[in-house]
Amino acid sequence: MLFEFDSDQRLWQKTIHEVLVKECPPALIRGIADEGADPAPLWRVYADLGWTELTEPSEAVELAIVLEELGWATDPTPYLATMTWFTPLAPGVADGGQTGSAVLDGVSARRDRDGWVLSGVARHVLDGDRADRLAVVTDAGVFAVPAADVRATRVDVFDPTLHIAEVSLPGVRVGDDARTGADPRAARDLALTGLALTIVGACRRVLELTLDHVRTREQFGAPIGSFQAVKHKAVDMHVALERARALAYFAALTIAADDPRRRLAASMAKAAAGECQSVVFRNGLQLFGAMGFTWENDLQFALKRAVAGELLLGGAAEHRALIAEEYRAAHV
Amino acid sequence: MQLTFDADVERFRAEFAAFLDANLPSEAETGERAYSSAHVPEWARRWQRLLFDSGWLLPGNPPEFGGRNASILEQYVHLEELDRRRIYHSFNPQGLGIIAASLLSFGSEEQKRRWAVPILRVEITAALGMSEPGAGSDLASLRTRAVLDGDHFVVNGQKIWTSGAHDADVLLTFVRTDPDAPKHKGISVLLIPTDTPGVTRRPFGSLIDRDDVDFNEVFFDDVRVPAENLVGALNNGWHVANGSLGHERTLLWLSFALRLEELARDFRPVDALDRDAYARLVMDAQALRLLGSAALARAARGEQDVAALSVLKLLGSEAVQKASEQAMESAGVAALEHPGMTAPYAHLNLEAFSAGWFERYARSFAGTIAGGTSEIQRTIVAERVLGLPRS
Numbered sequence: 090m091l092f093e094f095d096s097d098q099r100l101w102q103k104t105i106h107e108v109l110v111k112e113c114p115p116a117l118i119r120g121i122a123d124e125g126a127d128p129a130p131l132w133r134v135y136a137d138l139g140w141t142e143l144t145e146p147s148e149a150v151e152l153a154i155v156l157e158e159l160g161w162a163t164d165p166t167p168y169l170a171t172m173t174w175f176t177p178l179a180p181g182v183a184d185g186g187q188t189g190s191a192v193l194d195g196v197s198a199r200r201d202r203d204g205w206v207l208s209g210v211a212r213h214v215l216d217g218d219r220a221d222r223l224a225v226v227t228d229a230g231v232f233a234v235p236a237a238d239v240r241a242t243r244v245d246v247f248d249p250t251l252h253i254a255e256v257s258l259p260g261v262r263v264g265d266d267a268r269t270g271a272d273p274r275a276a277r278d279l280a281l282t283g284l285a286l287t288i289v290g291a292c293r294r295v296l297e298l299t300l301d302h303v304r305t306r307e308q309f310g311a312p313i314g315s316f317q318a319v320k321h322k323a324v325d326m327h328v329a330l331e332r333a334r335a336l337a338y339f340a341a342l343t344i345a346a347d348d349p350r351r352r353l354a355a356s357m358a359k360a361a362a363g364e365c366q367s368v369v370f371r372n373g374l375q376l377f378g379a380m381g382f383t384w385e386n387d388l389q390f391a392l393k394r395a396v397a398g399e400l401l402l403g404g405a406a407e408h409r410a411l412i413a414e415e416y417r418a419a420h421v
Numbered sequence: 422m423q424l425t426f427d428a429d430v431e432r433f434r435a436e437f438a439a440f441l442d443a444n445l446p447s448e449a450e451t452g453e454r455a456y457s458s459a460h461v462p463e464w465a466r467r468w469q470r471l472l473f474d475s476g477w478l479l480p481g482n483p484p485e486f487g488g489r490n491a492s493i494l495e496q497y498v499h500l501e502e503l504d505r506r507r508i509y510h511s512f513n514p515q516g517l518g519i520i521a522a523s524l525l526s527f528g529s530e531e532q533k534r535r536w537a538v539p540i541l542r543v544e545i546t547a548a549l550g551m552s553e554p555g556a557g558s559d560l561a562s563l564r565t566r567a568v569l570d571g572d573h574f575v576v577n578g579q580k581i582w583t584s585g586a587h588d589a590d591v592l593l594t595f596v597r598t599d600p601d602a603p604k605h606k607g608i609s610v611l612l613i614p615t616d617t618p619g620v621t622r623r624p625f626g627s628l629i630d631r632d633d634v635d636f637n638e639v640f641f642d643d644v645r646v647p648a649e650n651l652v653g654a655l656n657n658g659w660h661v662a663n664g665s666l667g668h669e670r671t672l673l674w675l676s677f678a679l680r681l682e683e684l685a686r687d688f689r690p691v692d693a694l695d696r697d698a699y700a701r702l703v704m705d706a707q708a709l710r711l712l713g714s715a716a717l718a719r720a721a722r723g724e725q726d727v728a729a730l731s732v733l734k735l736l737g738s739e740a741v742q743k744a745s746e747q748a749m750e751s752a753g754v755a756a757l758e759h760p761g762m763t764a765p766y767a768h769l770n771l772e773a774f775s776a777g778w779f780e781r782y783a784r785s786f787a788g789t790i791a792g793g794t795s796e797i798q799r800t801i802v803a804e805r806v807l808g809l810p811r812s
């Protein structure tokens with residue numbers, strides 16, 4: 090195994106990063122959080138640059154690179170939901186400019202003479218309130234449903250630029266042609282990997298901000314980053330991040346190659362990202378002192394995105410239970 | 422990024438695997454055990470010699486030094502194949518991995534012929550004399566003195582922790598040759614045969630068992646060492662020290678990954694908490710391989726990234742420690758047994774088979790203490806990878 094970006098991938102990452110530094114600066118995030126600015130123009134930038142066309146599984150590593158950078162930038166658009174929740178469940182349904190998300194549980198499908206009737210309520214749906222289309226997972230298969238047919242209410246959450254909604258389907262009628270034929274089990278892997286990369290990107294941002302802070306903040310006549318207790322905390326953040334990042338890209342690579350380890354790899358990615366955010370949040374906020382404890386400090390955005398990612402689609406402990414089971418079933 | 426090696430590397434792997442299948446010592450031959458890291462049973466000497474003569478001992482070396490000029494990726498799959506069968510690379514690991522390697526990098530042609538080749542063919546064994554009672558993490562403060570007297574150095578002082586010294590024929594010894602120079606600039610390296618008059622070795626037990634005797638104190642009392650035994654230039658020992666340990670580091674992480682994978686095979690999780698720890702172990706093993714393979718790819722291009730290897734050592738050694746502690750806990754009272762049986766029977770690696778869980782846990786501290794402690798590694802990573810200011 091050779092686990093390194095090739096030169097095209099390195100260039101791709103650099104390109105994405107530069108676009109985000111310019112188009113998605115902290116001031117934009119703050120404008121959305123504090124003044125309710127609209128992130129839609131940013132979404133159109135992504136679409137114009139072709140980022141929304143990375144829908145083939147073989148492009149999973151390139152998509153992963155975008156997702157990590159978007160995590161770093163605390164992306165305020167529905168990109169993650171569209172590319173990793175909706176698309177794998179409804180391949181080919183949306184065109185480049187459209188947004189999507191998925192309703193993963195809580196909905197049942199009943200068949201009648203005219204087609205299907207979908208009913209139920211799903212809580213905590215990522216971008217459920219602003220996606221153009223929803224992929225609805227039921228026991229009878231996955232259905233693509235236009236947003237206009239469902240009722241969605243945004244829920245208040247601690248991450249100010251994250252959209253989480255309660256979605257209800259009060260007997261939505263759809264035809265057979267709405268069934269996408271996707272396998273939710275396979276789709277899950279990309280959704281988990283996407284969240285893992287988001288967390289990894291956010292953690293990378295927290296580490297960068299923390300390193301800048303400890304290099305410049307002085308106490309006792311010296312930069313606090315020269316104190317060994319501070320250094321060692323920063324290193325623990327770095328090691329956790331390296332580990333989580335490696336496992337996240339490994340998961341992307343197994344998806345691109347349709348490798349049989351993809352299910353295990355996706356859970357490992359999600360669990361490692363969760364463990365990473367735990368260390369990075371704890372040490373990052375601690376090393377910032379009271380300065381990190383303010384609304385004004387941009388550190389909050391990345392911190393919150395990292396924790397939010399941990400809370401979605403099963404936390405680290407839940408995935409570790411799965412890993413132990415999968416791994417022992419396969420190897421022991 | 423790719424999940425598999427290219428076909429030429431896999432061909433290399435297959436060739437070595439076929440060699441192993443055809444030549445591995447049988448169970449009947451391998452009865453005699455090793456007592457220390459420089460005691461090599463006769464059968465193991467024959468085996469290592471066969472590897473050397475066939476170019477399979479250190480495939481990255483040229484043929485005259487036991488190799489076949491293999492690439493770094495080929496060296497990697499070579500170690501994987503050894504481990505898959507739970508075969509030791511050598512029963513004199515410091516001799517092979519540090520001392521001979523240092524001689525091949527820094528020694529004269531004569532020293533390579535006279536010392537490195539015999540160490541690699543286990544005609545003799547070697548031990549590493551770096552640490553002293555007053556010089557552990559702060560190795561550069563070492564005080565063992567060597568004074569040039571005609572064509573000999575006269576050595577006085579003491580080493581400690583010298584693994585296997587009591588069974589070794591020669592010590593690679595770090596000595597102070599210029600007491601007035603800044604501490605990193607007055608160190609030199611000498612090959613000191615252990616039968617030289619004035620060398621006294623006092624082996625002592627480890628915490629694992631009174632009879633687990635590998636550590637030594639070594640005393641030097643007016644020991645006369647031929648000047649031709651100086652390795653590298655006079656007062657350039659710090660450079661040799663970094664190089665010696667550097668050799669070990671490129672693939673050191675792999676030994677932790679392999680140990681983690683062994684733990685994944687031997688650890689029997691009982692309850693949900695064990696399974697939780699087990700999952701972390703599986704993740705650590707996978708992450709270490711991923712990060713290690715990226716480091717290998719860099720090394721294959723000739724990029725030296727010593728500080729990034731510290732990340733791998735930290736991650737690997739601490740993961741092994743956590744996992745072996747958890748495996749011990751999960752074994753419950755059965756883990757009290759010493760020696761115990763915690764690994765599948767493997768006739769080329771009986772030590773692992775007969776190590777109880779406590780022993781496996783306790784031995785993991787060699788990983789976090791020797792070769793630069795975890796605390797020292799953290800400081801290195803903070804300063805050289807993260808760019809934090811020195812204190």
Ligand SMILES: Cc1cc2nc3c(=O)[nH]c(=O)nc-3n(C[C@H](O)[C@H](O)[C@H](O)COP(=O)(O)OP(=O)(O)OC[C@H]3O[C@@H](n4cnc5c(N)ncnc54)[C@H](O)[C@@H]3O)c2cc1C
Binds near residue numbers: 548581585790795797
């Ligand atoms: C199994 C084993 C085999 C060994 N074999 C050999 C051998 O063959 N040859 C040989 O020469 N040596 C050998 N050693 C010795 C090894 O190299 C030393 O143990 C190591 O360098 C650490 O030194 P020390 O034990 O004196 O610990 P110390 O340096 O005294 O450290 C004790 C504690 O203090 C911490 N500490 C020290 N300095 C700092 C600092 N600046 N900042 C923060 N924390 C610090 C350390 O991290 C550690 O936790 C072996 C050791 C072991 C455990």
